[in-house]
Amino acid sequence: MKHIKIFLSFGLLGLILSLTLPPQNGVVASTKCDFSRDLELGVEGEDVRCLQKYLNEAGFTISTSGVGSPGKETNQYKDLTKKAISAWQAANGLPVTGYFGPASKKKYSEVHGGSSGTSQIKSNSDLASKQAELTALMNKLKGLQNLQADKPTTKTESTTIKSTTSTVVSNKSSSDSIRKAIEGIKDAEKQIKKAVKDGTSIGSAQGDINDAKEDLFDAVLAYFDGDYKEAQEFGDRALDNSLDAFEEAGGETQEDEVEELIDEVEIKLDKAEDTINKADDDGKNVNKAEDLLDDAREALDQAGDKLDDEEYEDAEKLAEKAEDLADDAVDAIDEDEDDKENAKDAIDDAKKAINKAKDEIDEADDDGEDVDDAEDLLEKAEDKLDKAEEEYDDENYDEARDLAQDAEDLADDSEKSL
Structure with a gap:
């Protein structure tokens, strides 16, 4: 010894x-x-x-x-x-x-x-x-x-x-x-x-x-x-x-610094919530923004727990994560509007493609051509478009856009199969 x-x-x-x-x-x-x-x-x-x-x-x-x-x-x-x-x-x-x-x-x-x-x-x-x-x-x-x-x-x-x-x-x-x-x-x-x-x-x-x-x-x-x-x-x-x-x-101790950071982020989250609520009142879609804000509050709660456990570095990282999520939440208000517009454009494009395919199928049928495959593809395109419109109504704009694009592709394939 x-x-x-x-x-x-x-x-x-x-x-x-x-x-x-x-x-x-x-x-x-x-x-x-x-x-x-x-x-x-x-x-x-x-x-x-x-x-x-x-x-x-x-x-x-x-x-x-x-x-x-x-x-x-x-x-x-x-x-x-x-x-x-x-x-x-x-x-x-x-x-x-x-x-x-x-x-x-x-x-x-x-x-x-x-x-x-x-x-x-x-x-x-x-x-x-x-x-x-x-x-x-x-x-x-x-x-x-x-x-x-x-x-x-x-x-x-x-x-x-x-x-x-x-x-x-x-x-x-x-x-x-x-x-x-x-x-x-x-x-x-x-x-x-x-x-x-x-x-x-x-x-x-x-x-x-x-x-x-x-x-x-x-x-x-x-x-x-x-x-x-x-x-x-x-x-x-x-x-x-x-x-x-x-x-x-x-x-100022590390504990003081982290506690001060958590307080500052809490204020930032409250301001972000006010901004999101105002956007919602103005008729803007805020679904994504609200989800991100929920994530931010969860991260900040975890930061508080780490502070209580005297794990200051982890608490600081979580508080900073919460702060970044709050910024993303506010930015997502504009992103939602862009997503909504993109989904609407995709649905309109799908409708045009389906109507064009219908005209081509009717003309081919009048000429005595086999249009069975084309009609099957067109039916699938219409199903996709219906689902896209449902997702749009539910404000799931990313999903609505993807379904509408699938519908447009099927309508194009229907026309090409003639």
Whole structure:
């Protein structure tokens, strides 16, 4: 079992350790400032310079070089300072405004001067401790791997590996849960950075992402302790917290996107139904359009079921299918009119061909010719024409057209048989 774990562990740990801690990393900046007023874009003063120093030390850099960079702070509150404050506010769960007012000053006092530290610092400290624990585990695994590489595998060990493979595979769900959590955290961190850059609020996203990381690290530690059930539980919690962070920062999940698509298609189907009903009131044939609309609603119902089952890709495909069928339904209104006209033309052509054949048969009969075969064919042509007219009356225009064409062909054959 040990061999299997060592072999499978490095990719998982590498992904975990690639996740970064929040900007502060649990470190409180040394610069202490006394803010007796609110600070905002355009103000000047030594309190602004002190704020810039604090931000640079805390990891929310004003600028990496030139004016505002560490050691070159200014007394002017301009765009770079506002951007850095926005990032600091986002990381500390404050509304992202770029305005350093009462709420920000209170948070600054808590972060900088609180003897017991803030929940943010505590959370970062916990994360750092767990990340250090994982790093130590990684190093231990590397050492075990090196030892195993120098040691030939015995028959007994080979049997052990073979017998335990099924156990590892059976616990794939726990490792899958961890991997999904990792991807969720990465997506959430990207969304938080985007929100901060855009100057939009991230609400409680930073706290949610910290909770997600703590759960993730607990999941990994449980996994390597062999407690796969607990590993999956922590992994699932980490994923849930990462999704909360993603949404708090303004992100839209796949579930949200598919649900929105289904709502949009539902509206489109309602509009298509209105269009079809209006065409029906105007005397147009809408049979095909109504059939297609029924198919569209059925596909959309299936999309909703797939959404409930969290099968988002299938739900999206079905919703798109429903949307295409709705378009086809509206287009079919004009197609029905064309089909109706084509069927009518085919019936008229068949009637002309039958009347012409009758005249030829009568003339041939008067001349004493044998017209039995011709009359049989003409009778079949008339039967086809009767059926074509029945289908036309039932608004089955495609069938009516085909029958009328058959009738015309039989009438032509009747004439040729003379």
